[in-house]
Amino acid sequence: MLHSRRFFLKNALLGASFLVLQGALFRSPAFAQDGVFEITRTDDEWKKILTPQQFRVLRKEQTETSGSSPLNLEKREGTYFCAGCDLPLFSSKTKYESGTGWPSFWEPLSNAVSTKKDYKLILPRTEVHCRRCGGHLGHVFNDGPPPTGKRYCMNGTAMNFRTQ
Numbered sequence: 001m002l003h004s005r006r007f008f009l010k011n012a013l014l015g016a017s018f019l020v021l022q023g024a025l026f027r028s029p030a031f032a033q034d035g036v037f038e039i040t041r042t043d044d045e046w047k048k049i050l051t052p053q054q055f056r057v058l059r060k061e062q063t064e065t066s067g068s069s070p071l072n073l074e075k076r077e078g079t080y081f082c083a084g085c086d087l088p089l090f091s092s093k094t095k096y097e098s099g100t101g102w103p104s105f106w107e108p109l110s111n112a113v114s115t116k117k118d119y120k121l122i123l124p125r126t127e128v129h130c131r132r133c134g135g136h137l138g139h140v141f142n143d144g145p146p147p148t149g150k151r152y153c154m155n156g157t158a159m160n161f162r163t164q
Contacts, residue, residue, distance in 0.1 A: 058136055059135065064102075068157075072101060074095075080160070082160075083160050085130060106147070113152075126139060138154040
């Protein structure tokens with residue numbers, strides 16, 4: 001009995017260590033911080049123009065709490081812009097209710113976003129960033145509605161909304 005318990009614990013620890021190491025080895029660098037972009041600023045400069053929550057999401061790739069953004073409930077016609085550099089990102093015409101608690105879209109505007117693989121949760125996801133300033137916006141998944149089948153699940157704090 002004692003032998004099998006030790007065997008189980010040893011193998012569980014080895015497996016967990018492997019998963020953590022795999023995530024550390026294959027995680028790409030923080031795109032929002034390490035890329036070359038049209039608009040670049042130091043952390044201190046970003047902190048002067050962003051709220052603390054916007055800084056954490058856009059520059060440190062964190063995620064806002066589900067259901068916390070007023071933009072999730074926004075129903076008016078208009079455009080969603082990057083809160084970091086004011087680049088138009090999404091049209092309200094592609095927004096839909098995904099039930100996730102985050103503003104979701106089935107397609108970004110042309111030449112608005114870039115993507116990269118994210119291994120922070122071990123299994124790969126696709127991060128979405130503003131292509132002009134590199135700000136972290138959220139993730140894109142393959143479980144959205146037609147016509148694209150994509151769900152761009154965005155942090156509302158990373159965007160501003162203006163009516164047309």
